[in-house]
Amino acid sequence: MMGVLLVLGFDLERGQYAYPMPGYYALSGSFGELRSNHFHSGLDIKTGGQSGAPVVAIEDGYVSRINVSPYGYGKAVYLRHADGKYSVYAHLSRFADTLQSLVYAQQRKTEQYTQEMYLRKHALVFKKGELLGYSGNSGSSLGPHLHFEIRDSAERILNPIPWFKKELPDNRPPIVQEVAFEPLGPTARIAGEHRFYSKWVEGGNGQYRLPGVLEVYGPVGLLYRAYDLLDNAGNHCGINTAHLYLDDSLIYAFDLQRFDFDETRYINLHLAYPFTLHPPKKSYQRAFVEQGNAFSGIRFHRRRGIIELTDGQVHDFCLELIDSHGNRTLLSGKLKRKAPPLVSVPFDYAGTSRLSYQLQRDLLRIDITNPKKIHAQGIYYETLTGTQHKLLPAYRKGNQLVFLLQLDSLHLPRRLFDASGNLQEQLPAWTLALPDRP
Structure with missing residues (x-):
């Protein structure tokens, strides 16, 4: 359906990093995964529900920062590497002896458990593959795991998956659960009504469709619910790239490979909830730009990605979802413009109004x-x-x-x-x- 492949990513200048936790190759959370009020900033590596797995440096580097807190990242160490990037290892149960001695000395000196220590450049150096500490459940963690990040020189968070595709294989395309349409103005109608319209889709294995022809009128936006699965775990992971096409023309592109911590608030404009405060409370991802959403992951849009048909012809839409390994899923469907009829009440309906x-x-x-x-x-x-x-x-x-x-x-x-x-x-x-x- 799509005649032109649009390349929206950027060159990560990938080097050959060592994997941070050899022997543990399953994720419970992926980069950019949608959380209740933020985009997840790294990988959550599963440890089988146990603490104490060795965590190693992915590359030669010096310790730029050590954190100890009962909240947030708990016990965490930050390395700066020669290529300018940072690697972050969080929720540790214990640091390696050299780090642990520094932390103990500072805690005794300040008589405080919580520490945020910034070290001088090259004061403490670790070699690639050298032990940094042990995985754990410290800080605001719901179970033992390693939270791991890679950041660029400006400390913007990068997607780590491209460095570790061999250790974290994924041969399955993203899975689509639902497609939805939202009216974006008082004149908008979806299937004859002004309401949030959602449907389970048909298909599988990278090919999904919305059956039939959906009648719409006025400005509407497309939304979806979908997830990705890696080969080694059943946890639902995020999908980093989404392209929306209308009649083979790209109208919206989302490509999440890097973001700034200051941008994570835009998730509140990227996600949408049907008009209810009562459970079950499903969230949908918008394939259009909500007013005020300046998130850098939105790489392209035409008229904010809003669909507004102007003729009576049947139009094709296609949502393309791509995971971090390049696996693709297509969700297709058909739309047709239908103007609402004149309003009439032919008789008094029985019963109390x-x-x-x-x-x-x-x-x-x-x-x-x-x-x-x-x-x-x-x-x-x-x-x-x-x-x-x-x-x-x-x-x-x-x-x-x-x-x-x-x-x-x-x-x-x-x-x-x-x-x-x-x-x-x-x-x-x-x-x-x-x-x-x-």
């Missing part, structure tokens, strides 16, 4: 179940400043009439009501701070 609402991005969605014909003419809202405005329905879905209110400083409603006065709802102040209220 009920009003509910929920906040979706900067929109307030208002649903009237069992609407009456009068509701097709609109409902009213009173703002925080006391002004009243009429709101026309956006669409009808069965016995539900849906209204969409674009929120701004002049249109923050405190009360909803209809022309008859029989249907009223007072909106509590906290409504505007929550993403969902059924």
